[in-house]
Amino acid sequence: MSTHSDRRIGPFLCVCLVVLVVFVAGCEKSSTASTSRSGSPVASGQSSDTTGSSTTTAALVPVPVAPTTAAPTSQSTRDRLSVLAVDDRQSPQGTYHREEWPHWADIDGNGCDARQDALIAWSIVTPTVNQSGTCKVVVGSWVSPYDGVASNNPSDFDVDHLVPLENAFRSGGWAWSTERRRAFANNPAELVVASASSNRSKGSDPPDQWRPANSDSWCAYADGWVKVKSSWGLSVTTSERDALGQMLDTCGIAGPVWPLGGTAFTSPTGAAPSGSASGGASVTPAVPSDPSAPVTGADVYYANCTAARAAGAAPIHAGQPGYRTALDGDKDGVACE
Numbered sequence: 001m002s003t004h005s006d007r008r009i010g011p012f013l014c015v016c017l018v019v020l021v022v023f024v025a026g027c028e029k030s031s032t033a034s035t036s037r038s039g040s041p042v043a044s045g046q047s048s049d050t051t052g053s054s055t056t057t058a059a060l061v062p063v064p065v066a067p068t069t070a071a072p073t074s075q076s077t078r079d080r081l082s083v084l085a086v087d088d089r090q091s092p093q094g095t096y097h098r099e100e101w102p103h104w105a106d107i108d109g110n111g112c113d114a115r116q117d118a119l120i121a122w123s124i125v126t127p128t129v130n131q132s133g134t135c136k137v138v139v140g141s142w143v144s145p146y147d148g149v150a151s152n153n154p155s156d157f158d159v160d161h162l163v164p165l166e167n168a169f170r171s172g173g174w175a176w177s178t179e180r181r182r183a184f185a186n187n188p189a190e191l192v193v194a195s196a197s198s199n200r201s202k203g204s205d206p207p208d209q210w211r212p213a214n215s216d217s218w219c220a221y222a223d224g225w226v227k228v229k230s231s232w233g234l235s236v237t238t239s240e241r242d243a244l245g246q247m248l249d250t251c252g253i254a255g256p257v258w259p260l261g262g263t264a265f266t267s268p269t270g271a272a273p274s275g276s277a278s279g280g281a282s283v284t285p286a287v288p289s290d291p292s293a294p295v296t297g298a299d300v301y302y303a304n305c306t307a308a309r310a311a312g313a314a315p316i317h318a319g320q321p322g323y324r325t326a327l328d329g330d331k332d333g334v335a336c337e
Contacts, residue, residue, distance in 0.1 A: 077223050077256070080230040081244055087171065087235040096169040100178065103165075103185035110326075111135050114186035118159045121268055122193035124260055127154075142193055145220070145258040145265075146202075146212040149195035158199035160192045161185065162221070163228045166204035171234040188268035190228055192258075206236075208243035215250065216259040222247035223256035224267055266305065269329040305336035 104113045112120070112135035119137040120127055127140030142157055143150045151157070165173075165185060173181060184190065202210045212221055222244045229236060236244070257264035305314060305327055314336035316323045327335035 077226050077248065081226045081241065081248070084226070084229055084241065085235040086238055086241060088237050092170050092174040094174050096166045096174075098165060100181060101165045101169075101173075101185045102178070102182040103161075105182060105186050107183065107186045114188070114191065115159045117188065118191040118193055119154050119157070121188065122260075122265065124263055124265075143259075143261040144195035144198055145192065145217040145260060146194045146198035146214060148214055148259075148261075149198070150261060156196065157193050158196045160194045160199040160202065162190050162192050162224050163234070164202070164204035167206055168232070168234060171229070171236065172232075173234065184232060187228075189224065189231075192224075192267070206240045206243070207247060208237070208239040211243070211247065214259065218247040219251035220256040220258045220267065223251070309336060 104115045106113045108117070110117070111131065112129075116129070116135050116137050119140065119142070120129065123137075123140030123142055125141045128138045130136045130138050137154045139152055140154060141150070141152050142154070144157065146160075149156070161168075165181075168184060173184065176184075198213065207222065207225060211218060226244055226248075228234075254264060257266050313322055316327065316335040318328075318333040318335075323335050325331065325335075
C-alpha cells in the first residue's frame with residue numbers, strides 16, 4: 001500500500017474513535033438520568049412531579065373516622081359485670097319457695113308497702129293515694145317499660161322483681177336468712193312496674209332467656225340487673241353474663257334510663273344490707289317516694305323525681321320546697337340529681 005493511502009486512513013480512524021467515545025459517554029449519562037427519574041422508589045404517601053426538575057412530597061392525609069352516636073354505659077357497671085362470680089351449676093342447695101321471701105312489706109315504715117311505694121315512684125304523674133286505713137294507690141299514669149303498655153289503672157300492672165326471687169335463690173340467696181330475703185324482696189332497686197302480661201311472660205327467666213320486647217329498655221334492664229347482683233353478692237351464669245354485656249352495648253348517650261312513653265325514668269336505688277349473707281342483717285334502702293306530706297317545703301310535693309323534673313324543679317337541694325330524703329337516693333342533700 002502506498003504512503004499516500006496511509007495518510008488518508010489515519011485521520012479517518014481518529015475521527016471514528018472520537019465518535020465512539022462521545023457515543024458511549026452519552027449512553028452512560030442517559031442511563032444515570034433515567035435511574036434518577038424512575039429507578040428510585042417514591043415513599044408511601046408521596047407523589048413525584050415529573051414535569052419539573054424537583055420532586056414534590058404531598059402531605060399525608062388522615063383517614064376520617066366516622067363519629068359514633070352512642071356512648072358506652074358507665075364504666076362502673078362494666079366493672080361490676082366483669083367481676084361477678086360465674087357459677088354454671090344447675091342445682092343449688094334446697095328448693096325455692098316463694099313464701100320464704102316475704103314481700104310487699106312496709107320496710108321503711110312510711111305507711112305504704114313496697115308495692116304501693118313502687119306504683120307511686122313509677123307513675124309519670126302525681127298519683128292519687130288513699131291513706132285512710134291501708135295505703136293504696138287509686139289512680140295514676142303508668143307506661144310499662146318492657147312493652148309500652150299504658151294505663152291509668154294500677155290494677156293493670158304488676159310490680160316485677162327485676163332479678164326474680166327464684167333466680168336470686170339459685171344464684172346465692174339459698175344461703176340467706178329470712179330477714180335478708182325480706183330486705184331483698186322489698187328493695188326499691190329491685191322493683192319495676194310493668195304490664196301484667198310482660199311480667200308473667202318473663203317469669204323467673206334470666207336475661208339469656210328473656211329480654212323486654214321494647215329494646216329501648218335493654219340498657220336500663222341490664223344495668224339494674226348487674227347492680228342488684230353486684231350489691232347483693234349474687235352470681236351469674238356464663239350465658240347470663242354474655243347476654244347482659246350485649247344489652248349494655250345498646251346504651252346510648254342518655255345512659256341507663258327506663259323509657260316511659262315520652263319521658264324517661266331512673267330507677268330508685270336501694271343498697272344491700274350490711275352483715276354476712278346468712279346473717280339477720282337489717283336494711284334501710286332508699287325509698288322511692290313517700291305518700292305523706294313532706295316536712296320540708298310542705299306546700300310543694302313531688303311524688304317522684306320524674307314529677308319534679310317535669311315541673312322544672314330538679315335538682316332539689318335540702319331546705320328547698322319539695323325536697324324529701326325519699327327523693328335523695330344517695331343522701332347527699334341533693335334530690336333528683
